[in-house]
Amino acid sequence: MRLSRYFLPILRETPAEAQIVSHRYMLRAGMIKQASAGIYSWLPLGYKVLKKIETIVHEEQQRAGHIPLLMPTIQSADLWRESGRYDAYGDEMLRIKDRQGREMLYGPTNEDMITDIFRSYIRSYKDLPLTLYHIQWKFRDEMRPRFGVMRGREFLMKDGYNFDLTKEDALHAYNRHLVSYLRTYERMGLQAIPMRADSGPIGGDDTHEFLVLADTGESEVFYDSEITDLKFGDREIDYDSVEQCQAVLEEFTSRYARTDETHDEALFNQIPEERRRSARGIEVGQIFYFGTKYSEPMGATVQNAEGAQVPVHMGSHGIGVSRLLGAIIEASHDDKGIIWPEGVTPFHVGIVNLKQGDAEADAACDALHDSFVALGLDPLYDDRDERAGGKFATMDLIGLPWRITVGPRGLKNGVVELTSRRTGESEELPPEDAVKKVAAIYASL
Amino acid sequence: MRLSRYFLPILRETPAEAQIVSHRYMLRAGMIKQASAGIYSWLPLGYKVLKKIETIVHEEQQRAGHIPLLMPTIQSADLWRESGRYDAYGDEMLRIKDRQGREMLYGPTNEDMITDIFRSYIRSYKDLPLTLYHIQWKFRDEMRPRFGVMRGREFLMKDGYNFDLTKEDALHAYNRHLVSYLRTYERMGLQAIPMRADSGPIGGDDTHEFLVLADTGESEVFYDSEITDLKFGDREIDYDSVEQCQAVLEEFTSRYARTDETHDEALFNQIPEERRRSARGIEVGQIFYFGTKYSEPMGATVQNAEGAQVPVHMGSHGIGVSRLLGAIIEASHDDKGIIWPEGVTPFHVGIVNLKQGDAEADAACDALHDSFVALGLDPLYDDRDERAGGKFATMDLIGLPWRITVGPRGLKNGVVELTSRRTGESEELPPEDAVKKVAAIYASL
Numbered sequence: 001m002r003l004s005r006y007f008l009p010i011l012r013e014t015p016a017e018a019q020i021v022s023h024r025y026m027l028r029a030g031m032i033k034q035a036s037a038g039i040y041s042w043l044p045l046g047y048k049v050l051k052k053i054e055t056i057v058h059e060e061q062q063r064a065g066h067i068p069l070l071m072p073t074i075q076s077a078d079l080w081r082e083s084g085r086y087d088a089y090g091d092e093m094l095r096i097k098d099r100q101g102r103e104m105l106y107g108p109t110n111e112d113m114i115t116d117i118f119r120s121y122i123r124s125y126k127d128l129p130l131t132l133y134h135i136q137w138k139f140r141d142e143m144r145p146r147f148g149v150m151r152g153r154e155f156l157m158k159d160g161y162n163f164d165l166t167k168e169d170a171l172h173a174y175n176r177h178l179v180s181y182l183r184t185y186e187r188m189g190l191q192a193i194p195m196r197a198d199s200g201p202i203g204g205d206d207t208h209e210f211l212v213l214a215d216t217g218e219s220e221v222f223y224d225s226e227i228t229d230l231k232f233g234d235r236e237i238d239y240d241s242v243e244q245c246q247a248v249l250e251e252f253t254s255r256y257a258r259t260d261e262t263h264d265e266a267l268f269n270q271i272p273e274e275r276r277r278s279a280r281g282i283e284v285g286q287i288f289y290f291g292t293k294y295s296e297p298m299g300a301t302v303q304n305a306e307g308a309q310v311p312v313h314m315g316s317h318g319i320g321v322s323r324l325l326g327a328i329i330e331a332s333h334d335d336k337g338i339i340w341p342e343g344v345t346p347f348h349v350g351i352v353n354l355k356q357g358d359a360e361a362d363a364a365c366d367a368l369h370d371s372f373v374a375l376g377l378d379p380l381y382d383d384r385d386e387r388a389g390g391k392f393a394t395m396d397l398i399g400l401p402w403r404i405t406v407g408p409r410g411l412k413n414g415v416v417e418l419t420s421r422r423t424g425e426s427e428e429l430p431p432e433d434a435v436k437k438v439a440a441i442y443a444s445l
Numbered sequence: 446m447r448l449s450r451y452f453l454p455i456l457r458e459t460p461a462e463a464q465i466v467s468h469r470y471m472l473r474a475g476m477i478k479q480a481s482a483g484i485y486s487w488l489p490l491g492y493k494v495l496k497k498i499e500t501i502v503h504e505e506q507q508r509a510g511h512i513p514l515l516m517p518t519i520q521s522a523d524l525w526r527e528s529g530r531y532d533a534y535g536d537e538m539l540r541i542k543d544r545q546g547r548e549m550l551y552g553p554t555n556e557d558m559i560t561d562i563f564r565s566y567i568r569s570y571k572d573l574p575l576t577l578y579h580i581q582w583k584f585r586d587e588m589r590p591r592f593g594v595m596r597g598r599e600f601l602m603k604d605g606y607n608f609d610l611t612k613e614d615a616l617h618a619y620n621r622h623l624v625s626y627l628r629t630y631e632r633m634g635l636q637a638i639p640m641r642a643d644s645g646p647i648g649g650d651d652t653h654e655f656l657v658l659a660d661t662g663e664s665e666v667f668y669d670s671e672i673t674d675l676k677f678g679d680r681e682i683d684y685d686s687v688e689q690c691q692a693v694l695e696e697f698t699s700r701y702a703r704t705d706e707t708h709d710e711a712l713f714n715q716i717p718e719e720r721r722r723s724a725r726g727i728e729v730g731q732i733f734y735f736g737t738k739y740s741e742p743m744g745a746t747v748q749n750a751e752g753a754q755v756p757v758h759m760g761s762h763g764i765g766v767s768r769l770l771g772a773i774i775e776a777s778h779d780d781k782g783i784i785w786p787e788g789v790t791p792f793h794v795g796i797v798n799l800k801q802g803d804a805e806a807d808a809a810c811d812a813l814h815d816s817f818v819a820l821g822l823d824p825l826y827d828d829r830d831e832r833a834g835g836k837f838a839t840m841d842l843i844g845l846p847w848r849i850t851v852g853p854r855g856l857k858n859g860v861v862e863l864t865s866r867r868t869g870e871s872e873e874l875p876p877e878d879a880v881k882k883v884a885a886i887y888a889s890l
Contacts, residue, residue: 007512007575009566033562035517036549041562042515044577050515067452070487070495072480072599073518073582074539074551091544094519096551098598099536099586104481106519106541106551117478117486121454130452132489137518137582141544153543154517 001347002369003382007044010394020216022329023148025338029398031325038145038153045398046325048346050156053324054135056187056343057158064180064239066131066160071113073137077103079112083294092140106139111294111316114161118312119300125165128302128312131173133160135321150282150326151218158319163312165304167291170313174206174289175245177317181210181285182232182252184319187445188328189341192284193227194253198261206289206315209259211281214330221281223257224271282327289315338399339422342445347380348372349438350400352391354407356383364406364416364431371435377442396421402441404434446792447814448827452489455839465661467774468593470783474843476770483590483598490843491770493791495601498769499580501632501788502603509625509684511576511605516558518582522548524557528739537585551584556739556761559606563757564745570610573747573757576618578605580766595727595771596663603764608757610749612736615758619651619734620690622762626655626730627677627697629764632890633773634786637729638672639698643706651734651760654704656726659775666726668702669716727772734760783844784867787890792825793817794883795845797836799852801828809851809861809876816880822887841866847886849879 009030017034018024026032031046042050058068074096080086094106107113114132122130135158145153162173178194185192190212197209211221213228230252237244256271258264259281268276294300295311304310320327332339340346349372353365365381372379380400382391395403405417405426415428418437429437454475462479463469471477476491487495503513519541525531539551552558559577567575580603590598607618623639630637635657642654656666658673675697682689701716703709704726713721739745740756749755765772777784785791794817798810810826817824825845827836840848850862850871860873863882874882 005510007514007566007577030566033565035558036519036521036547039517039519041517041558043562044512044514047513047515047579065450067489068492069452069489070492072484072486074481074484074584074599076481094541094543096539096541098539099588102481113480113486117488120478121452121475132452134492139519143544154519 001378001380003380003384006380008394008398009043010397018148020147020150020330021333022150022216022326025329025333025397026148026325029338032149038142038151040149040152040154045346049325049340049344050322052344052346053188053321054156057135057184057319057321060180060184060187061133061158061160063183064131064176066133066180068134069132070134070136071107071110071117073106073139074104075107075113077105079116080105082298083112083115084297085112092142094139094141107136108138108140109316109318110134110136110159111161111314112298115294115298115300115314118163119298122163122302125302125304129162129164129169129173131160131162133158133317147216148326149322152322155320156322158321160317162315162317163300164314165302165310165312167313170289170291170315171206172242172245174287174315175242175249176239177287177315178208178252179232179237179239179245179248181287181317181319182248185210185212185284186232187343188324189343190284190324190328190331191228193221193223193257193281195221195223195257195259195281196253196262197259197286208253208287209283210285211259212284212327212331213279214282214327215280216330217280217282219281219283220260220278221258222260222263222268222276222278224255225275225277227252227255227257282323282330283320284324284327285317285319287315287317289313333399336393337397340399340401342401342442345401346398347400348377348402348442349379350395350403351379351381352388352395352403352405353381353383354388354405356385358408360411361406361408364411368404368406368416368431368435371432372438375435375439377439402438404431404438406431446823446825448825449829451825453839453843454488455842463593465592465595465775466778467595467661467771470774470778470842471593471770474783477594483587483596485594485597485599490791494770494785494789495767497789497791498633498766499601502580502629502764502766505625505629505632506578506603506605508628509576509621511578511625513579514577515579515581516552516555516562518551518584519549520552520558522550524561525550527743528557528560529742530557537587539584539586552581553583553585554761554763555579555581555604556606556759557743560739560743560745560759563608564743567608567747570747570749574607574609574614574618576605576607578603578762592661593771594767597767600765601767603766605762607760607762608745609759610747610755610757612758615734615736615760616651617687617690619732619760620687620694621684622732622760623653623697624677624682624684624690624693626732626762626764627693630655630657630729631677632788633769634788635729635769635773635776636673638666638668638702638726640666640668640702640704640726641698641707642704642731653698653732654728655730656704657729657772657776658724659727659772660725661775662725662727664726664728665705665723666703667705667708667713667721667723669700670720670722672697672700672702727768727775728765729769729772730762730764732760732762734758778844781838782842785844785846787846787887790846791843792845793822793847793887794824795840795848796824796826797833797840797848797850798826798828799833799850801830803853805856806851806853809856813849813851813861813876813880816877817883820880820884822884847883849876849883851876
């Protein structure tokens, strides 16, 4: 993409309403624009990152054997009355009357609707296990929306629902989600720690939240410092294996890690003092096992092997897709701007032409741009007639992990400059080697 | 995908509420489930087709140089008051009050919001031309939702908006959209004819609707039969070329083709009688040029080369993404079920094992399945322990364009059977040749 043909409205000034760094940088980098309180338009750069995150979530869900579908945003109030949640949910639910006077709502979550889908079709234990998920816009009418996409009202979420014959099977689904979430977050360059949490309005006994450590996090968290040494890495896992998934759960949840809602001071104090940590965390996901809480009142039963009708065991599992952009920026930035992890960067590499209009520099930049496109990579070429300083500031702000700087002086020696956004380190090398090096970095992801 | 692990709830009986064939087949093939009147859940098979269509629309929009972003579903009423449309839009607009009593609405279209985005950032003619688009859920509170996804209330639409300095530039954007739409529909296996239409609540003088001919279409259309011989085909086009885009517009719109709203009997009668056609059509897209209708009241101006502030010339351009599933099925089915064009089929090929449990047949099916996956293709392997008749009926109903039938008798002779859903023709060939043949068909798209 040539910047002259793109829509990247960079703001010079820091918007007054933005209290945290991710919100500031998303506004300044032209990623989002507030449409109304807690509701945002995703401008082209923000939309690209949102799609990258969504794609990673889809890939990891499907790798774990979960089946995508898509439920609508607008739901009938009737289903929520049947599950008993309509009156309980409170003012966060956006309630709507349609032109016929029917009571509708903008879904804040989908346990009720997915249970209705399940009971409409599934009759036999032979059709289990089954996990269905979707990535869809939700609405929660927060009293005080703030922090940009971190606590918005209209937000994008992956919510998945498992249906199993027994509690044991459902706990395997729970563990399988935990494993797939670890992989998901690591692909985005995040360390998200599973912590024992409170189940809130979803219900259920077993639940873990995934928290990214950041000073601006809304939750206070307490944990054993050994946890931050754990990495899922590129280990192979068989998601059908009860033992393998259970082992990962144990590895990642056996040490103390809790949010303030479930914090137990006495237990915490049993950790050796030098390993006790308290910090702030951003919640980026949560998994629940809630048994038959929805299947019983809504009649979601199957026939078991003995011919009896039994309610299915369920859980639900969420990833805050749109809020992840904020979480990633909170965890990865400096005073010049965002530093995107390679897995989610909107463009793979930036190309800065130091002397737009110089025939040789223009030709070299065009060639670099076209080489990357031919390799299936997505470069952003700043071809504007601007000063170098302004071009560097834009690249730093929008946070592309790699930048290639092209100027007449370097080209005389046959080189361009390749710079890492994270380390700031640069090296000079021939253009074709710069392309190879960048391509190799992305091929290794 | 192995069918035993998928969620494909086939209905044996034809649902009573479905009046047209696409609605019947989408329900029977387990593609959609009604959530409430005019609002559907997209079950896994339906969701897959929806994503394929969405992907084609994205690719063709970006090929034409249009930039994707994403505006929210919930809008503030204030913007609509500014453009003068809030009171005019009528009961089809779903109006909402949030917990603070603010007037909101579920966007039925986005001219107002995109104009607000534009005016917030763009100051100079140098930033033009610009076309921004998104694919987002819309809501129109139809009095009588019907025909499944063809006339739903919550529906997915691509809507794009061009911003240009002059009327001439905006008409080039109009033509560019027409060209890209022709490509888009052809990739989905559809012939969609641009017809002079009425602009309705969007406003403006120049507008064409794209109609797919089908007996169940909601519009009566009148056209010169020569039009149906036109094909865009695989011609190369430079979307920046005013001349090339204009030539395509002239080629595809110079013959008589109008909906009943703009039909002119006298003009129609000038066509030689043997070429006069009247038929039914399904609207699958519409393009508009409406000049300064929104930019003037909303103050979307730029500085021109002479330093004067001038309102930009705009148009908007829509493709009914979710309704396209219905249109494709209306145009491509038989009495056994859907016949998907290769460009949008949910799975590339079906594999039917005639004797599940037979070691040789199971191994051959597994090998076929894995060969397709290794080639990046997406097979659906019916590995259920069912009678062959039931498996064939399912494959015919869900409409995969190619089916490979594997049985012990054929395997003794080293062959499987490859069957075209469209023609019903079969041929016997070695499994590896069947894979090659199917792969070649998709590689040629």
